[in-house]
Structures are given as C-alpha cells and as structure tokens.
Amino acid sequence: MRLLNVTAFCFAVASAFLLYSLNYETRHLEAQIQGQERAAQKAKSDIAVLKAERSHLSRPERIDPLARQLGLMPPRPDQLVAPDVAAAIAVTGKAPVALRRLAESE
Amino acid sequence: MQRRNISAGAVHGGGSGQQVPGGDRLRRRAPVVNATLIGGALLAFGSVGAQLLSLGLTPRTHMSMAVSEPVATSFSRPDIIDRNGRLLATDVEAPSLFADPAIVIDRDEVVEKLVTVLPDLDQSDLRAALSDKARRFVWIRRGLSPKVAQRIHNLGLPGVSFRKELRRAYPAGALAGHLLGSVNVDNKGTAGIEKYIDDVIGVDAVNSATLSTRAPVRLSLDVGVQHALEDELDTAVRRYKSEGAAGLVLDIKTGEIVASASLPRIDPARPTAAIDAAHAEKISGGTYELGSVFKTLTVAMALDEGLATPATVLDVREPLQAGRHTISDLHSAGRPLTVAEVFTHSSNVGAGMLALQAGPDRTRAFLQKLGLLDAAKTEAGIAAQPQLPERWERAELITVSYGHGIAVSPLQFAAATASILNGGVSITPTVLKYQAGTNAKATRLVTRETSAAMARLFRLNVMDADGTGKRADVPGYRVGGKTGTAELAENGRYDKKAVLSSFVAAFPMDDPHYLTFVLLFEPKGSVETGGQRTASTNAAPVTARLIGRIASQLGVAPMSVVATQ
Numbered sequence: 018m019r020l021l022n023v024t025a026f027c028f029a030v031a032s033a034f035l036l037y038s039l040n041y042e043t044r045h046l047e048a049q050i051q052g053q054e055r056a057a058q059k060a061k062s063d064i065a066v067l068k069a070e071r072s073h074l075s076r077p078e079r080i081d082p083l084a085r086q087l088g089l090m091p092p093r094p095d096q097l098v099a100p101d102v103a104a105a106i107a108v109t110g111k112a113p114v115a116l117r118r119l120a121e122s123e
Numbered sequence: 124m125q126r127r128n129i130s131a132g133a134v135h136g137g138g139s140g141q142q143v144p145g146g147d148r149l150r151r152r153a154p155v156v157n158a159t160l161i162g163g164a165l166l167a168f169g170s171v172g173a174q175l176l177s178l179g180l181t182p183r184t185h186m187s188m189a190v191s192e193p194v195a196t197s198f199s200r201p202d203i204i205d206r207n208g209r210l211l212a213t214d215v216e217a218p219s220l221f222a223d224p225a226i227v228i229d230r231d232e233v234v235e236k237l238v239t240v241l242p243d244l245d246q247s248d249l250r251a252a253l254s255d256k257a258r259r260f261v262w263i264r265r266g267l268s269p270k271v272a273q274r275i276h277n278l279g280l281p282g283v284s285f286r287k288e289l290r291r292a293y294p295a296g297a298l299a300g301h302l303l304g305s306v307n308v309d310n311k312g313t314a315g316i317e318k319y320i321d322d323v324i325g326v327d328a329v330n331s332a333t334l335s336t337r338a339p340v341r342l343s344l345d346v347g348v349q350h351a352l353e354d355e356l357d358t359a360v361r362r363y364k365s366e367g368a369a370g371l372v373l374d375i376k377t378g379e380i381v382a383s384a385s386l387p388r389i390d391p392a393r394p395t396a397a398i399d400a401a402h403a404e405k406i407s408g409g410t411y412e413l414g415s416v417f418k419t420l421t422v423a424m425a426l427d428e429g430l431a432t433p434a435t436v437l438d439v440r441e442p443l444q445a446g447r448h449t450i451s452d453l454h455s456a457g458r459p460l461t462v463a464e465v466f467t468h469s470s471n472v473g474a475g476m477l478a479l480q481a482g483p484d485r486t487r488a489f490l491q492k493l494g495l496l497d498a499a500k501t502e503a504g505i506a507a508q509p510q511l512p513e514r515w516e517r518a519e520l521i522t523v524s525y526g527h528g529i530a531v532s533p534l535q536f537a538a539a540t541a542s543i544l545n546g547g548v549s550i551t552p553t554v555l556k557y558q559a560g561t562n563a564k565a566t567r568l569v570t571r572e573t574s575a576a577m578a579r580l581f582r583l584n585v586m587d588a589d590g591t592g593k594r595a596d597v598p599g600y601r602v603g604g605k606t607g608t609a610e611l612a613e614n615g616r617y618d619k620k621a622v623l624s625s626f627v628a629a630f631p632m633d634d635p636h637y638l639t640f641v642l643l644f645e646p647k648g649s650v651e652t653g654g655q656r657t658a659s660t661n662a663a664p665v666t667a668r669l670i671g672r673i674a675s676q677l678g679v680a681p682m683s684v685v686a687t688q
Contacts, residue, residue, distance in 0.1 A: 023159060030167045041174060061334055062216045072210035072294035077350030091351070091672040094599030094681035 198310040198326040199289055200317070201337035203303065205346045206381075206556050210294055212303055212317070212391070214310070216332040217290035218272040219265040220283065224253045227282030236278045237263065240271060265308055266290040287332035291317075297390040299349050301404040302342075302383055302503045302554055305394035314394065316342065316554060319502040341556040343379035348372055351672040352382040356641070359665045360386055363646035369405035369533060371640040372673065375541035375629065377557040378550035380501070381637070381677065383534075405642070407499065407506040410530040414609025415591075415658075416627045417526025417536075418474045422466050422580065423543045424489040425477040427573040433463040433580060439472040443479075445518035450475055466580045467590045469606060471525045478524035483515035486523065492568055493542060494549075499535035503554045507532050526609060533625075537640045540627055544581065544635040547574040578603065582632040595628055595663040597671045599681030603635075604628030604666060606658035611645065621645045626662035630670055631679055639673075641666050 098106070203212040227233055230253040238244050241264055252261045265288060267275070272285060291306045304315015312321035320326060320340060327335060356368040372382040385405040403409060425431045438459045442451035452470050465473030478486055490496055498506040510530040512519035522528035538552045547569040569577075581603025584590040591606040604626055611621040625642040629635040641662045652660035674681070 019156065023156060026160070027163055030163050034167065034170050037170070037174060041178075062332070065213060065334055066215050068210055069213050069215050069292045069294045072213075073296075075209075076295045076298065077346060078296055078298065081350065081354065092675045094597065094671070094674075097675055097681050 196309070196328050196330060197289055198321075199329045199333050199335040200291065200306070200310060200312070200320060200326045201324065201335050202339035203316060203320075204339045204341055205344045205349075206342060206379075207345065208341075209346045211299065211342065211344070211346070212291060212293050214289045214334055215292045216287045216334075217266045218269065218285040219288045220263040220267060220272070220275060221286055222249075222253060222261045222263055222283045224256050224258050224261060224282070227253050227280075230254060233280050233283060236280060237275065237283075240274045240278070289329070289332050289334070291392075293391045295346065297388040298346065298353065299344055299382075299384070300389040300391045301385050301406075301408075302344065302380075303391045304504065305391050315391075315503050316340070317391075318504065323502075342554055343374070343377075343381060343556050344383075344554065345381050345676065347676045348673045349382040349384065351676070352669060353384045353386070353388070355665055355669045355672065356384055356386050358668075359641075359643055359646075359661065362651070363643055363649060363661045365643045365646045367401060367405065367644040369642045369644075370669070371406050371533060371537050371638075372669075372677075373537050373541055373552065373638045373640070374557070375545040375550065375635055375638045378538070378541070378552050379557050380534075380552055380554050382673075383503075383554075404504070405533065405644075407501060407532050407534040408504065410507045410509055410532050411623055411642070412527050412530050412609045412612060413533070413536055413625060414526040414607035414623065415469045415471075415474075416540075416605050416607030416625055417529075418466060418469060418524070419540055419543065419577070419581075419605050419627065420490065420493065420495075421474045421477050421524040422462060423569060423573055423577050424481055424486065425462065426576050427489075427569040428481055428485060430480050431462045431477065433461065433576055435462045436460070437462065437465060437473050437476050439465065439470050439476070441472075443472050443475045443521055445521050448518055450521055463580055463583060466605070467584045467587050469591050471521075474524040475521035478520045479517065483520055486520060487515055490523075490529075493539035495529075495531050495535055495539055499532060499538060499552065501534070501552050501554050506534065509535065526607060533640055533642055537627065537638055540629075540640075541638050542568045543574060543577050544629050544638065545574065547571055578629070578632055578635055581605065581629060581635075585628075591657075591659045592626065592628070592663050594659060595626060595666045595670075597630075597667050597674070600670055600674045600679060601631040601633055601682060602628055602667070602670055603630070603632040604663070606663060608657045622656050624656060624658040624662045626658050626666045628666045628670065630674065631682070633682075636679065637673075637677055639666055639669055641669065 200212075200214055202210060202214075204210055222233065224230075230250060233253065234244075234246050234249050237249070238246060244264070249261075249263065252258070263283070267285075275283070276285070289310050291310055293300075293303065302315055304317040304319075305313050306317050307313050311326070312318040324340060325337070327333075327337070352370045352372060356370050359365065360368050368384075368386040370382070370384050371380065373379070374381055383406050385403070387402055389402050426433070431437075436459050439452065440455070440457065440459065442449045444450075450471050452468075452472050454468070456464070456468055456470070460468060460470055460473055462473070462477070464470070465477070481489070487496070495509060496511060498508045500506045509532065512523065512528050519528055534552055538550060542549050547567055548565045549568050550565065582601065583603075584605060585592040585596045585603050587593065592604040595602050595604050605628075607623075607625040607627070609623045609625075611623050623642060623644055624646050625640065627638065627640045629638045643658075643662055643665070646656055646661050648654035648656050655661075
C-alpha cells in the first residue's frame with residue numbers, strides 16, 4: 018500500500034516534471050518558430066526593397082545616358098541580320114550583296 | 124493489511140514473538156521511505172528552481188503585445204510588371220510615425236524637435252492632437268524614408284514611435300506615369316492601372332506591413348519601348364517647341380498597347396501634378412480633331428464599299444462648296460488625282476468627294492463599325508467621349524472626311540487604323556499582356572483586300588518622293604504612314620497658329636505588326652523644318668527616329684534596302 022502510494026507520488030512528480038519541461042520546450046519551440054517567421058518576413062521585406070532598388074538602378078532613364086556616355090547607341094538596321102543570313106556570313110565570311118548595299122547606303 | 128499488522132504489533136506490545144521481526148523490518152524501512160519522499164520533493168522543487176533559473180538566464184524572447192489602438196487598415200497590392208517581367212510598381216515597407224498623447228511628456232518639445240526633421244509639419248494641428256490625452260494614437264507622418272525615420276528616432280522623444288506600413292514604390296520613376304495611375308495614403312488605387320487592380324484584380328486589406336502574395340499584374344507595356352517613346356517625344360517637344368506631345372505604340376494583331384505616353388509627364392509617386400489640364404492624359408483621356416490622318420478611314424471606306432479602287436481618278440481641281448464654306452487643297456495638284464494620290468498628296472477635296480459618294484449613312488455606319496462613335500475604354504481608366512457632328516449633312520460629311528468637325532481620342536483612332544491594317548479584324552486595345560483567346564470575339568471590319576490595299580497606300584506614302592510621309596522612312600523596316608496637321612479649335616474658333624501635328628505609321632508594311640501614333644501639340648516652325656509646322660516636317664521624322672529605335676526591341680528584323688524597293 019505504502020509502496021503504491023510512493024510510486025504514485027513519484028509518478029505524479031515525474032509526470033509533472035515531464036509536463037512542465039514539455040510545456041517549456043513547446044514554448045521555446047514556438048518562440049523559435051516566431052523568430053524564424055520574423056526572419057523570413059524581414060527577408061521578404063528586404064527582397065522587396067532590393068528588387069525595387071535594382072529596378073530603380075536599371076531604369077532606362079538612368080541607363081540610357083550612361084550607355085550613350087560609353088559610346089553605345091540604339092542598334093542600326095544594318096547591324097542586325099536574320100539568322101539565315103548570319104549563317105551564310107559565317108560560311109562564306111562575306112555579307113550578301115544586298116546587305117552590303119544597305120550598309121553603304123547609310 | 125500490513126497496517127493492521129503494524130497496529131496489532133504495537134497494541135500487543137511484543138506479546139507475539141512471531142510479529143516482532145515484521146515490525147522491526149518495517150521500522151527499518153521507514154527512513155528509506157522518508158528519504159525517498161524528501162528526495163522526491165527536493166527533486167520537484169529543484170527542477171522548478173532550475174527551470175526558473177534557466178528562464179532567468181536565457182535571453183528574453185520576443186513577446187507579442189496587444190495594444191489597444193484604432194486599427195489602421197491599409198492595402199497590400201500585387202506588383203505591376205511589364206511584358207518582360209521588369210518591375211514597374213511594388214510595395215515596400217516604410218516606417219510611419221505616430222504619437223501616443225498619453226505618454227508624451229512635453230508636447231512643445233516633441234513638436235519643436237520634430238519640426239527640425241520634418242520642416243513642413245503642421246505645428247498647430249499636431250499640438251492640438253497631442254493635447255488630447257484621451258487619445259492613444261495620432262498619426263504624425265506616414266511613409267517615411269528610412270533615413271528620416273532614423274533621424275527622428277535619434278531625437279529620442281518619449282511617446283513618439285514608428286509602425287511599419289506598406290508604401291507603393293515606382294522604381295522606374297515617372298515612366299508610364301499616366302498609365303500606372305496612383306494610390307492614396309492607405310495604398311488604395313485612385314487612378315490608372317492601380318485603380319483597375321483595386322476594382323478587378325483585388326487587393327488585400329492588412330493591419331500591418333504584410334506584402335501581397337498575389338501574382339504580379341503583367342502589363343502589355345515594354346519598358347524599353349516606353350522609354351524610347353518618351354525620350355523621342357521629349358526631344359520632339361524641345362526641337363519643335365511644342366506645348367505637349369503624346370505617342371502610342373500598338374500591337375495591331377493583339378491590341379496590346381506596347382507603349383503609351385503623354386507629355387508633360389506625371390510622377391505616379393506624386394499624383395497631385397495630374398490635376399492641371401496640361402498634365403492630363405492625352406491618348407485616351409482627350410479628344411481631338413485629328414485632321415488628315417482621318418483620310419485613312421475615308422479611303423478605306425471607299426475601297427471597302429467598292430466605291431473606288433486605288434486607281435480610280437477623281438477630278439480634284441475645283442474646290443468643294445458646302446454652304447458658305449469652300450474646301451480646297453493646301454497645295455492643289457492642278458490635275459485630276461487617283462485615289463492613291465489623294466491619299467499620298469493628302470487632298471481634302473478628294474477625301475470630301477469620296478465621303479460624298481458614300482453618303483452620310485454609310486459614313487456613319489463605317490465609323491460606328493470601327494468604334495469611333497463611342498468612347499473606347501482600356502483598363503487604365505476612363506476614355507473621353509468622342510465629339511460628333513450634330514447633323515450629318517454635306518458640310519459635315521466633307522469636313523469629317525479629312526478629320527475636322529469630329530473629335531476622337533487618339534487611342535480609338537489608332538485602334539480603328541489597326542483594324543484596317545491588320546487584315547481587317549477588330550481589336551480591343553488593352554494594357555494587359557495578351558493571353559490566347561482574349562480576342563475571341565474579334566469580328567471582321569473590312570475585307571482582307573481593303574486591308575492589303577491600305578497597307579500598300581501607307582507604304583507608298585512614305586516611299587513616294589511626293590508622299591507626305593517620306594521623312595518617316597527607316598531603311599530596312601518598311602515603314603508606312605499618314606500625316607495629319609489639324610488646326611486646334613479654341614473656344615469654337617480655329618486658331619491658324621496653333622496646330623496639332625500627327626503621324627500614324629505602321630511597320631513592317633509587308634505584314635503590318637506594330638502601329639505608332641505620334642502627336643505634337645502646337646509645334647513651331649524651325650530652321651530644320653524650313654519654318655513649316657506641318658506633320659510631314661515634324662511628326663514624320665519623329666516617327667522615323669522612334670521606329671529606328673524600337674523595331675529591334677520589338678523583334679522586327681530589318682530587310683535589305685534592295686528587297687524593299
């Protein structure tokens with residue numbers, strides 16, 4: 018009888034201890050999850066800002082004058098050839114007559 | 124049972140020799156039980172203590188707090204991207220400043236110090252708000268930049284704190300500002316595509332800075348083409364000293380608006396500039412008498428109704444009489460012209476004769492069919508209602524044939540021209556990227572033959588040495604187009620000095636794919652134009668420069684000069 022009581026008491030204490038530690042562990046995990054979520058939220062927000070900044074830096078209004086300063090220009094028609102003509106140039110090493118005339122007419 | 128034995132042993136006081144050893148054993152076990160109990164209790168209390176200690180030692184984790192304050196609702200919006208995925212509008216988190224009057228100790232200090240960082244702060248307003256101690260929440264300034272927020276933070280004012288909110292950012296600046304529209308301080312769309320997003324696509328009401336999880340809204344715009352258009356219009360405004368300019372690039376096969384601009388621009392981040400008339404949207408928000416570009420429609424009608432062929436000869440030597448008005452040509456050819464020449468010489472008399480031949484009913488029906496008699500609406504906002512003649516009699520019929528006495532929006536005119544050039548089927552102009560099946564309800568407006576003939580006339584007008592559009596040619600890109608120089612009506616009277624000069628063009632003309640429409644408001648003559656203000660000297664060369672820049676971006680391959688002539 019006494020042994021049973023003692024055992025039951027021990028069980029009660031042990032389970033209380035277990036319960037509390039579980040409880041605290043859960044809270045700890047919850048806090049960890051919240052922390053991770055906050056970090057993810059922060060990262061998302063940072064990504065949004067960085068995306069906006071990248072778009073702001075690559076806006077044509079800024080790139081255009083920079084490119085012109087470097088001597089770049091919109092492509093002229095004679096700088097572009099159809100893929101089949103490009104292949105012909107690659108084989109013969111010469112532009113077709115019509116294309117050369119186009120270049121000369123500029 | 125045992126207990127009874129114990130008590131029996133105690134009562135009998137050792138009277139039974141057999142029971143003593145049992146009692147002895149129990150007596151010997153008692154300290155063990157006690158020790159276990161005490162140990163257990165110690166362990167239990169110890170673990171509680173250890174737990175407390177560990178809680179006390181570990182750094183405090185964040186705690187969520189519920190503050191009783193008015194719920195400040197704002198809206199989280201999807202991003203806006205162009206057809207190639209380049210970002211045009213997005214939400215970013217920005218700190219907003221608020222005060223809790225109950226905690227503010229010295230409101231004069233708060234106000235005075237805040238003014239050093241926010242000079243345009245309304246001091247008396249804030250003082251009044253802060254003196255009401257019953258309030259727990261007062262907005263001071265929403266959507267601060269991180270730099271300003273840091274400076275305010277450094278002031279160390281009690282009762283003043285920040286709250287993260289969403290704020291709309293337009294990374295491309297004023298690019299396509301008219302189309303994008305604007306949002307209010309709660310991040311709710313108030314104009315343009317932003318308003319369309321609120322009305323149709325949907326936004327999410329949020330109480331904190333929660334970024335939208337909705338898919339971005341993909342527009343038909345191309346940032347590169349849009350920039351080229353705005354840049355060329357800027358140059359044109361400077362070069363021809365115009366009061367304003369507008370331009371449009373339209374995919375005539377799908378109805379997608381690839382670029383649309385009105386100058387002067389507005390910045391979507393500062394929407395207050397949109398209030399005055401000069402900054403108004405001109406492509407779909409304004410109606411104008413467009414002038415000779417309208418002959419495109421008149422000639423297309425004559426061809427489609429079978430009233431004429433491009434080779435039909437019209438005697439345009441005599442001016443047309445309509446009541447007390449006399450309609451004559453600016454530069455009379457002095458000989459009969461073919462319908463093709465009426466188009467390339469831009470003969471008012473010839474166009475008038477074609478319209479008279481068709482008659483009022485057919486003319487109206489044709490314009491109705493092309494959608495010129497009703498407002499054309501896109502997702503980007505309301506379209507202006509066209510202004511039509513009150514009666515359709517001889518005089519009106521003649522003036523409408525060359526684009527006077529009827530005011531339509533440039534967008535609806537461009538859409539009508541697109542339908543004429545794209546093989547003859549209707550299109551619906553849209554600012555959203557085309558998805559297969561969108562144009563399912565496309566109907567045939569003109570025959571395939573009429574469309575092909577009009578495409579040839581467009582090209583002829585640019586290739587011909589006498590053509591009004593010859594300055595619009597770009598080697599390799601097969602440009603075709605029509606000029607229009609209209610006198611601007613002011614208070615019901617035409618001002619000879621103020622003109623609206625425009626050029627509608629399409630390319631490549633062997634299979635028209637893109638349409639450009641350039642409008643210059645009140646351009647002045649210059650040395651370059653030989654003192655002229657006509658579209659052939661300003662709007663046409665602007666179109667040439669524009670197409671030279673955008674054709675490759677739009678994937679139109681140049682053809683050799685020899686092959687196109």
